[in-house]
Amino acid sequence: MSTMSFLSEQERLVLELRELYQGHGCMRFPMRRFEEYALYLENKSFLTSEQVLSFTDGNGKLMALKPDVTLSIVKHARRGRECVEKLYYIESVYRASPTDHEFKEIEQIGVEYLGNVDRYATGEVVWLALESLRCCHREYVLDISHMGLTAGLMNECALDGETRRAVFGLISQKNVHELRALLAQKGVSAEMTDRFAGLITLTGTVEEMLEKAAELVVGDEALRAVDELKQLYSDLKALDMSNRIRLDFSIDSDLDYYNGIVFRGYLEGAPRAVLSGGRYDHLMTKMGKDADGFGFALYLDELNSLFMLPRREEIDILARYSPEDDAAKVLAAVKSLRDCGLRVHATCGETPDLFAYRQYRFNGERFVEVE
């Protein structure tokens, strides 16, 4: 019997992931449960929900239970690109549920690379994302995209801020019919509209999609984006995991914060993305750091649907004594069983929820097995 058998699936997963990240030289980022409220107020749109649990501390300063970890990590990051800081975290975040607006404590685990995130480091982060998914489930895929593709097209069409948001919303739903209607209403040419529609409905192998994408996009920014994706994909091929990688140009992330490569991870049996990540140089700049930022988070609460089967709580020996027995003698007898390395549940009653491999009864001196 493994010494770790008492761990829940989630605890075991967290240990496995920590081992993975430490093995790549990532250091755990220590942090408090709360931050100054102002941090979240200034970066409201970076958060998935605007609701933040706030409170006033002893000095009258408004504080918040953190709804996000990335912002705190960026805040404490060094400036400059001399080196790359590789960090990981396991933290609870506090977020309002989008459906019932009640706050939930969500366990999040993630990796952030800050500083000089070069081509190798980019590949390594995506590799870690793939490995993280593999630790969770044997059927997984990682969807990859690049913010520059749709952003490039939107720049070419000179769309205003509100329209861009609407376009992004429709792209994330792969909603081609309404996207066409909206672009026509905004006076975008039919040719450009076809390019947008073509991009979000592309299918095929990664290589085929990259070739087709290169034909569909216009402008330097978008072409650079295709090149970056090509580079990343050819780098990742070295890892023999490329069958897990898909391209999906409908991934939506906020352009104010994200630029470059973005990705989402899916597991068979989990209805939503369980992993989300990307390059956030814009966020770094916004927070006054002249450095690159690239990372991802894994939402442990989204894995709940995978851990549906109730776990059998088990024990080696159910040791029964009666109320009249001498407590000191029972203690000594239990100790001798524990000294043999056995898991013992001593009781004078019933334990219906516990599975025991063997049943013992106290005979006044020691425990003896009951047939």
Added chain:
Amino acid sequence: MLNVALPKGRLGDKVYNLFKQIGYDCRAMEDGDRKLVLRDPDGEVSYLLVKPSDVAIYVEHGAADIGVVGKDVLLEGGNDVYELLDLGFGICRMAEAAPVDFKENKQRPLRVATKYPRIAKRYYASICREIEVIKLNGSIELAPILGLSDVIVDIVETGTTLKQNGLDVRREILPISARFIANKASMKFKEAQIRDIQEKLAAAIMEKAGEKK
């Protein structure tokens, strides 16, 4: 096996016929069975019959891989799903209606009775009109008649119910029709099958549109 969520009732029947036409039939559906989950042992799909307003919820949470739902339900629920196709039927409009002789007092918030608070709030915010939403679950037309609200925001198909209750459409808010939706994760693991259905549905709709012309 693909799970398809269909709205119970007229729209659901129409959608099933369309699926049957493209080769995804299910004998159990035609037996007049009153079961809510209908499986065909040899078929590639099984159908779940659910309340129209719940279709998107089943799909979002992955209990169904794909589904067909009205745009009104989708907008009100704000569900995180892929909206792959406008099926072009179940056509109606979301509109603001008021008693025929209604005069709006712009000095105070407009009282709006509706089943669709989210759509109403978004619409009036877009035209900078302050409102007070009264959420009702049915017989919306009663609200302005009894003075519960000034106007209503509701689905209008032919306008007959409105007329019978002395109401008139004041403003059209949105066109509504049935949409083909898919769960985001299902799209990753069952993409070929979902795409096949999407393409065949699109072709069937085009054909129908051609016939009408």
